[in-house]
Amino acid sequence: MSHLLEIRDASKSFGGVIANENISIDVPEGKIIGLIGPNGSGKTTLFNSIVGYHPVDSGSIKFSGHELTRLRVPQIARMGLLRTFQQTRIYGGMNCVENMRISTPTHGESLRAMFRAISPEVTEQAEELLEFVGLYEKRWLLAGDLSFGQQKLLEFAMALMNRPKMLLLDEPTAGINPTLINGIIDRLKHANANLGITLLVIEHNMRVIMNLAEHIYCLAHGQLLAEGAPENIQHDQRVIDAYLGAH
Amino acid sequence: MNKALRTSLGMALALLILAAPLILPNYQTQLAVLWLMVLLALTWDIMGGQMGYNSFGNIVYFGVGMYTTAVIQRGLFFDIDEYAHVAGGTGSQLSLLDYLLGLGLGLTGGALLCVVLAVILGAGILGLRGHYFAICTLGLGIAAGEIASGWDYLGAGSGLVTPLFPETFFGRGIFFYYYFLTLASLTFVVLRYLYSERFGLAINAIRDDEDKAESMGLYTTRYKTIAWSVSAVFLALAGGAYGNLIGFIDPLDVAFAGPTFGVWMVLMAILGGKGTVWGPVIGATIFHITQELFWTYLLGWQRVALGLLIVVIVVFFPLGILGWIRERWPERFGERVEGKQ
């Protein structure tokens, strides 16, 4: 089986604190994989290691067969591996359309392309995606003036604009109005099914992740605790213990 | 305002701008400096306003351009050892053609050198962010001035005289008025073009969240280097000509004039509204005219007033004129909720 993302024995510690220890995760192409674990279990650290914010201490991370551990953030992003942030990050001083326009793929961008005018197709695509996440009416507002939930949707749309092969989502439904959560799940599934984007999702909302993911990894105390299909994870005693703090 | 009125007002303003040095022949230098100020504010705003990199060291390119131009002019037509003596007034006058040739080559050389310098310095300095970038560039600007005032080849602390402007049917003031008018307009047009497409969006993205821009795969280093180089080119072209307009280059008061031009460019951009195309133009115009009209009445307290002005503007009015207007009337700037037609 070919895996789009292959993590082998990744370890990372800060000072004396071990954040990730010998973690191995496989993400097959075209799937939606979940990553759960109690607060402080090392999920976000793992994300940061994957996208190059800090190098792993040991182990390997491969994306489409390329080793990522020595690459920098923008290089990894240009390979088609993107992430969204837990504390949503958008360009607050620009309006939504501008946020989208600057999020086009930059792979192999030439010096001349930096000075090129933005083509109408880009704008069209931007508006389509804004429509898709439900921000079309607000597209001329400054992104910084949107609500947190709307910013989250915008960040998701920006990621889609970049046409990544794979997207790492850090808590896509945190802080979002519960009535909108189903909409988000649908959109994630849509992006996966129709745009062919492989997803790796960190999520605390069990209903969401059970609904969304085909396979789930659970971290606790920086180690891989369990993995399996959602229903198995749901009934795994170790996972339940970890969440309830029975350690 | 209807369209015809607006057009005729625009025409009148354009005519006034074109004819200004002929109407006010005694103020040609001050008028030329007005366009210099506009240019300074505009070039500062590329980094400070649009990209969020608050540079206090852009004056470096102004000074380097000035010295390079003067040195090339000197080297082309004069014996370096005799130069000071020649320019002292006893020596030869250049013909107009020679003068223009020297100036043209000098400006070209200055601009090229400044681009190279921007790329080299940028490789190290543009990696710094926030406080550190601001203070590093502050140090850079002062270091440049100190080096120039110790470097004998450039006349050290006693400065350098630029070649005399040749005697023709038009004077130095007229020539440089139109030079700075053209250069400032060119800067404006180029920047407006750059801001309207991908480059502008990219540097705005860097201003808003550089980490995010990197994580989206933007070539941030390239954009930053280009932005700095663009301001370097225009500053070099301005500096080279300003040295010739003034006729004498003092390392600290004219070339690397941190306490005057270096601070003014920041202040003017903020006053007008940083991060906008028109803001620096408006800020520079208001600042320069106010300064020329009222400054002399302050009798030596001008610079005290300048310090006070900085504090007041920065603390109470950081958005500037255009920023304030934008906050009051966001719809005018295209911020609106709009449904599908």
Next chain:
Amino acid sequence: MDNLLLLVDAPVFSLQLLIDGLLAGAIFALAAYGMALVWGVMNIINITQGEFVILGGFVTLYLSYLGVHPLWGVPVSALALFIVGWGVYRLVIFRIVDRDLFISILATFGISILLQQLMNQIFGADIQNADPNLGTLFLFNDDVAIANIKFVALAITIVVGALLILFLRKSRIGQAIRATAQSARAARLMGIDTDRVYATTYALNAALCGATGSLVVMTWVIHPFIGLIYTVRSFMIVVVAGLGNLAGVVVAGLGLGAVENFAGFLLGTEFQAAFVFSLLVIILVWRNYRLGKKRQYLR
């Protein structure tokens, strides 16, 4: 290069430069510690630092004109600058404490220009010095000559530093300052009046600068426009040492003093200021480059 040969031929001359430089560095360290305090507690980089130093120098200078021995200027300058610092905080700084860094840098830069020009108007632009007449110490067959005031300055620096530590550790407001440095929000929630903490911190920093300035005017010279270099020295020392690290500040200060003194001798005094400002650029770029290898940047 001739000067380099001179150092090789007469090693004792290096000793002169070294001692002179280290003693100078102790004075720099005092102002640097104040900067670290304000930076750490209020998250403001105080560009006005150097002007406070020079203002402290002028206070001591005018005191000496009144016939008072300039050494008395150290406490008087510190007290005067404490009041100035408190005033500056109440007038301007309190408005910018929580604003973004651009505003705080530019506002303190504006204050520094304002003070510079005010001093120029009031005291004049002359280069001045308050000679404490403490004589000179000759060592090694008179090959090394060190002005005694520099040793006194070192002693004063140590005493002031010790008092400051004691104050921060023991006094109630000192503890509040340290708590605020860790987390202003938590401190506010615990009932600490952070506004007063900020005012005290800023005034305390100004007082440190005042004491520094008093030593500067006795050891070297001052004029209204020489302030910025002291700001830059403080900044460099703090960047090298890190915030909240007094030992580091002292070591970095001494190091800077020594390096600067040798550079000034080798390059010629006309390039000493150029060296200091270039060193700032080099240190920042170098530190950032080192962090870049760990995929971080200075923040």
